[in-house]
Amino acid sequence: MTDNRTDIGVIADEYVLGLLDAADGLRVEANMERDPDLKAAVAASRERFLPLDDTAEAAIVGDDLWSRIEAGLPAQGSRTGAAHKPTANDNRPGGWRATALAAMVAAVILAVALSFNLMRTVEPLVVAVLVNEAGDVKAIVEDFGNEKAAVRLLTDFEVPEGKTIEVWTLPSAERGPVSLGLIDDARSVRLNGPSLPKPHDSQLYELTLEQAGGSPTGRPTGLILAKGFAKIAR
Amino acid sequence: MLMGSPPDDLTTALAACAKGDRTALRGIFDREAGRLVTVAERIVRRRDLAEEVVQESFIRIWTQAHQYQPDRGSARGWIYAIVRNRALNLLRDGKREYTVEDVEVLRERDQVDHVMAAWHQLDRTSRLHDCLGALDETKRRGILMAYIGGYSHGEIAGRLRIPLGTTKSWIRRGLSALRECMA
Numbered sequence: 025m026t027d028n029r030t031d032i033g034v035i036a037d038e039y040v041l042g043l044l045d046a047a048d049g050l051r052v053e054a055n056m057e058r059d060p061d062l063k064a065a066v067a068a069s070r071e072r073f074l075p076l077d078d079t080a081e082a083a084i085v086g087d088d089l090w091s092r093i094e095a096g097l098p099a100q101g102s103r104t105g106a107a108h109k110p111t112a113n114d115n116r117p118g119g120w121r122a123t124a125l126a127a128m129v130a131a132v133i134l135a136v137a138l139s140f141n142l143m144r145t146v147e148p149l150v151v152a153v154l155v156n157e158a159g160d161v162k163a164i165v166e167d168f169g170n171e172k173a174a175v176r177l178l179t180d181f182e183v184p185e186g187k188t189i190e191v192w193t194l195p196s197a198e199r200g201p202v203s204l205g206l207i208d209d210a211r212s213v214r215l216n217g218p219s220l221p222k223p224h225d226s227q228l229y230e231l232t233l234e235q236a237g238g239s240p241t242g243r244p245t246g247l248i249l250a251k252g253f254a255k256i257a258r
Numbered sequence: 259m260l261m262g263s264p265p266d267d268l269t270t271a272l273a274a275c276a277k278g279d280r281t282a283l284r285g286i287f288d289r290e291a292g293r294l295v296t297v298a299e300r301i302v303r304r305r306d307l308a309e310e311v312v313q314e315s316f317i318r319i320w321t322q323a324h325q326y327q328p329d330r331g332s333a334r335g336w337i338y339a340i341v342r343n344r345a346l347n348l349l350r351d352g353k354r355e356y357t358v359e360d361v362e363v364l365r366e367r368d369q370v371d372h373v374m375a376a377w378h379q380l381d382r383t384s385r386l387h388d389c390l391g392a393l394d395e396t397k398r399r400g401i402l403m404a405y406i407g408g409y410s411h412g413e414i415a416g417r418l419r420i421p422l423g424t425t426k427s428w429i430r431r432g433l434s435a436l437r438e439c440m441a
Contacts, residue, residue, distance in 0.1 A: 037433040040339070041404040042346040043411055060329070067331030070339050072440055073405050075386045077338050079379035080300065082292030089295075089309055090287055093316040100278035100320075158350050 036065035040073060046158030047249075051182070054233070054247035148174070148257050149222060152229040154250035162250035163231060165191065166257075167223040173204050173215045175231075181210045181249060188236050192244050194228040195220050201230070206238050227254040268333035275323035283320055286337065291316075294341045300372055301345040301408035311348060315341045346408050373406045374399075389439035397432030400425060 038044050039052045056063045148166035156162050162181075166174045175191055183189060189207040194200070205215035230251040232244040239245050268289075274282030291312060298315075299308035318340055330336050377398075380387045390398050396418060403409040403417070415425040 033437050034430055034433060037437065038430075041401065041433075042342065042408055043404050043429070046347075046350060063329060067329065067335070070331045070335035072386060072436070074332075074335050074338060075381055075384050076376060076402070076405055077293070077297050078381070079376045080293050080296035083295040083299070083305075083308075085291050085295055085309070085312075089291065089313060090284065092313050093283075093287065094280065096313070096317050097280065097283070097320050098317075100276065100324075158347065 032059075032062050032065045033069075036062060036069045039066060040069040046160060047156055047162075047179075047181075050157055050247065050249075150225070150227065150254035151257050152227070152252045152254040154229060154231060154252040156250050157248075165193075165229045165252075165254075167193070167227075167229075167254065169222045171217050171219055173217055174212070175204075175207060175215065176212045177207070177210065181231075183210050183233070186236050187233050187246075188238065189231050189249065190234040190238050190244065190246075191215060192228075192230045192232060193220070193223070194230075195223070201244055203238060203242065206234075207231075223254055225254060225256050228252075229254060268337065269326075269328070272319070272323045272326045272333050272336075275320055276326075283316065286319065287316060290334075290337060294338070297338065298341055298345040300376070300406050301342070302348055307348060308345070311344045312341060315344045318344070342408075349408055373402050376406045377402050385440050389436050392439060393432050393435060394428075396420070397428050397435075400429045401432050401436070404429065 035044075035052060039049060042049075044052065052062070052066070056066055146168060149169040150167050152165045152167070153161055154163040154165065160179070162177070162179050164176045164178065166176070168174070173191070181189060189210060191204040191207060192201045193204055195202060202218060202220060204217035205213075207213050228251065230244065231249040232239075233246040233249055234244070235246075268286060271282040271286050275286075294312050294315070295305070295308050298311040299305055302308050302311060315337075319337060322340075326333060326336055377390070380390070390401070393401070399418065400414050403414050409417070411426050411429070412422060414429070415422045418425065420428070
């Protein structure tokens, strides 16, 4: 979406104004890190509109607000500390909010019902509903535990040229994230993954945007598109 | 164009935060928190939610201070962007809609008032004032509703009673005109 240089100004402005949807906003944030022009455009746009924030009259804030902030401050240097949910990679620590995970719980019910209808003959061992940072349901992973998993995309993902979507899971913290495979044309797929221990309750599944052919490091390196924790199908 | 203390103070404060200096964060709080609460309240419409936004934002400022670089714009712009993003995320979660006790009353009251009030308070000698002033009324209103009130394209279209597609393209054209005017 940033191919056309003249669009960068528009995208930056719409991002700064908050007019992009959550997924496009995340994409801008990710692209900004690689695209200095986009970064500069966002910075310039923020400066342009900042005088509007200066029109806000300062509210009187009590010390209790500061006390609440201070109570929640993690020590510096432990940025991915215990307060955060486990994540298969650390490229966006702390960006995922509890609300997104809460939204997921409700969605699990839907997903289990859905998978019951679709997979009547072969039951998945676990089902994970993957949400984006805003808590919107984006995909469902059904792991059958026999080196086969099905990924059902529930939304259109824009995959830039030279990129692909990679599916990850975290069987255990010791083992680290493992790739289940690639989704090349952003459509629902069945994957033949590596041999892994039986998927367990609350196992993490995640979709990231990687360079074509998959992550060069064998670990997730790109933007997290969606993630969620598995539930055992009953 | 920056008001208050020179931006260097905030840049220095962010660098100190990254090193674990809590008094530096307190300094940012003392200087900006009051205004940040108002900025958030313009979007989330409730004082308690606005304070929640500012609370979360300060923790984010603390944990991300090490990522701030001058190529991201002024430290002040960076801090305000964090608060605006948190407020917008809270809106997208639908919290404003669900927790407001009387949604109808809130909607009936002209919520666009506070957006236009901000416009009237905008520093008249600023470039932004001149350039926004040069836009058609509808384009100006749409841009102000988005930035100040956190309205989406759909909400702007509904309140200005223009089709969604038209709203999007008008705002885009307004933004382009603004960029050229301020370049």
